[in-house]
Amino acid sequence: MSRALVHLLGVLWLCCWLASTGESQIEYLRYKDPKQPVPTRVRDLMSRMTLEEKIGQMVQIDRSVANANVMKTSFIGSVLSGGGSEPLPRATAEDWVNMINDFQKGALESRLGIPMIYGIDAVHGHNNVYNATIFPHNVGLGCTRQGFVISDWQGIDRLTSPPSSNYTYSVQASIEAGVDMVMVPFEYGKFIQDLTLLVKSNIIPMERIDDAVERILLVKFTMGLFENPLADTSLVNELGSQEHRDLAREAVRKSLVLLKNGKNESASLLPLPKKVPKILVAGSHADNLGYQCGGWTIKWQGFSGNSDTRGTTILNAIKSAVDTSTEVVFRDNPDNEFVKSNNFEYAIVVVGEPPYAETAGDSTTLTMMESGPNVINNVCGTVKCVVVIISGRPIVIEPYISSIDALVAAWLPGTEGQGMTDVLFGDYGFTGKLARTWFKSVDQLPMNVGDPHYDPLFPFGFGLTTESVKDLVARSTSAAVGARACIFTIIVTLIISLYLPG
Known part of the structure; x- marks a missing residue:
């Protein structure tokens, strides 16, 4: 056999070997093959994972403690932005994309290249992001897909009193109860250490860990994260787009509830005329975008003022809606003499609660901000008025109802104040109905439809139309x-x- 022929046979054998090795390698990485059924991919990946890699998938950490190396070496399954946790002040959509992609690239560099899920508290729009359109709080966006169970922020710490006094027990109790992923969110090393010890000590069975990780991976495969793990910048200019704002404006006007319209049936105040000599706009919430949006907006507890995000306050919406010849006068807290001396055609009073989230909003009195009653008494006792209540729940209004000509429950309408003026001035009619009973006094609470003592100020489902x-x-x-x-x-x-x- 000639040397050339031997060389040729050797090359052919090497090619065949490489081809067969490549085929086996593809089969070996079956979980990366999008043509395979999702359950098959999940099982294949699970069979390759170590205990450390599985427990890492059960961890969610805050972005403030995340970086590419942590994602790679601790096999972190998810990162989140808690309320107000942003890449930098007034971060652009591109800033968010770049930050999240950096975390994802770290996750993809791990041994098995399992992508992470990014979580954010998008309660009423992408509310952590500057310039995002903020929708009304009471408009719910539902989701019905299968998923996994995740704890709340430091939720498992509070299984003991005081919190974190027996963290190992908290880890054990939560995982045994069915929590699949834990929102740690900071001391992830301790969580990983404790859960690993509990499994190796046979206190938590390996079957429970596999059960949790299987559900987490099922979601990741179903979402297409293995094929498209990185965010792109192609839609960054859509943030705060006019299309989004128009949709939120529609949601505002449909969510408003008209509770009173005129002091008697024959003297309706709404809709208001746009062309009059002079009108008064008053109240702490008339020109405050933060109050208008409520909690879970930019920061966990929300904000006060007009500089933390973009939108249209109710005052500016009024100025845009009325005729150019109509003089709009704004006073936060006008006194009685000022109102009497200005000959206003009518007044729009906007008052309510400060922003809050979760337990910070707990209240036994459910009253509006301190200046609210004073503004209502000074204004509505002198001139025809419509009072707009900005609140995340029914609040005390019964003591002032007799002096008010028209009353609107606006809830927390978000950034698009024009939705309010759409119905106040009659471009659209009021259609909203109460989703909660409005009490007369807090002494009546709790009060629900069907209770023997059910005697509300406005019953569940109430709402006038125009x-x-x-x-x-x-x-x-x-x-x-x-x-x-x-x-x-x-x-x-x-x-x-x-x-x-x-």
């Missing part, structure tokens, strides 16, 4: 045409009767 100005005009025009036709018929009938014999 027609848009356009519909009112159309109906009036139709009625006028009908009346003219009727008059014409009567006249013709009379004429005929006069000239016909008999």
